[in-house]
Amino acid sequence: MHYWKGLEAVPAGYGPSVVTLGNFDGVHRGHRAVLRRLVDAARERGATAVAISFNPHPAQVHRPGTCPPLIMGIEDRIDSLAESGVDALLMIRYTLEFAQATAEQFVKEVFVDRLGARAVVIGHDVRFGRDNEGDFDTMVELGRLHGFEVLGIDDIGEDRRWSSTWIREALVNGDVHTASDILGRPHRMRGEVVHGAARGRALGFPTANLSTDASGIIPADGVYAGWLVDEAGVRWPAAISVGSNPTFEGVSRQVEAHVIDRPTEAVEDFDLYGQQVVVEFVARLRPMVAYRGVEALIEQMRDDVENSRAILAAD
CATH class of the missing domain: 2.40.30.30 (Riboflavin kinase-like)
Structure with missing residues (x-):
């Protein structure tokens, strides 16, 4: 897996690619289902599978005093994403300045100009861009404008949607069995x-x-x-x-x-x-x-x- 720390590390003219983005805290079973769809979509299109994540976690920047604890450290997150089969990981340094980019600015600079995206794999609850102005419908519109396909992923789970929030709740209560079930590992x-x-x-x-x-x-x-x-x-x-x-x-x-x-x-x-x-x-x-x-x-x-x-x- 290629690991790029920042947009400037992405090789010039990179692409075509299929991309997804997320914090991926825990890289739990829901995350891995999205990453499997990403890899499959990339292989179907003869493209590379690229995951985009952020460091530090956006909540640590916007709410440093009240942000939830992270399930895993950056080293384990990188290792777990590499194990998912993606071809590359772009880790963007998240700052208040970066957070001012509009939804379109973010998509054009990162997805289109840097990664040559031909498709984007995202959940229907996605939020991105300044003040979280962008949502799934925004991504679809931007795809039409910039020439990439949007592949939506429904909520993934059994009795409840697998999520980092649920894992944190379980660990606070000492329920490592439930946490392990959602993570797919201890x-x-x-x-x-x-x-x-x-x-x-x-x-x-x-x-x-x-x-x-x-x-x-x-x-x-x-x-x-x-x-x-x-x-x-x-x-x-x-x-x-x-x-x-x-x-x-x-x-x-x-x-x-x-x-x-x-x-x-x-x-x-x-x-x-x-x-x-x-x-x-x-x-x-x-x-x-x-x-x-x-x-x-x-x-x-x-x-x-x-x-x-x-x-x-x-x-």
Whole structure:
């Protein structure tokens, strides 16, 4: 997949192409259905399939204090779009200045002049251009004017339209099962492993602590079964703790994963500090609660590990 950071990176005279645009936060099953239609339409027309996205997310520019958290970071978004089979990704830097372009200015400069679009694949709820003035009918009119076809995509989902909003709702409630169903894969976070208070190690359950700037939505406090993927791509089964651990005072909210069933010979050398790892959430085991004493906590942690092992064996 070609990756272009900004319009100026698109080769001169590029095209013909079939394009789609969106924020693609999460690259969930609905997004992937649109991307499959994009790729199919491009192949039918002997054109290239180009996805257009924005960084930062427009909500971060227009509503920096109230914008929703992003489901995934930019690196995971690029990787997921590449896996969809598109030929190229154009990542446009979203600024207040860029947001002043009218619907027609945006379409002509990006779709027509830069990408040589012959067709555009969009949902019927699309909005674009200054103050979101452009909609599906606007795109159809612009297609007639500038010589490209518009292929509409209906809402995609089962009981409810698959959406990034629905995923966020599920994760806020700790419902990683529903989030995973919409995403088509487990929800994940990505970040550097940093040193913590070493309480887990002292209790016999050493953990890999994610840095506070890790990408991806932090699900509701609790304990989860999941996977830790190290820099070498090895997936380790894990019991994952999210929260401030109320059994101990003065602990800030954190995400930490205890890798289970490591080979005996690797235990002493299993050092993840400084690595960029991925943590995947498969199932929520329980909420975060305070225990009366360390022994009760240790017993519960043993149960968490056993439950995680059983769940992940069937994953």
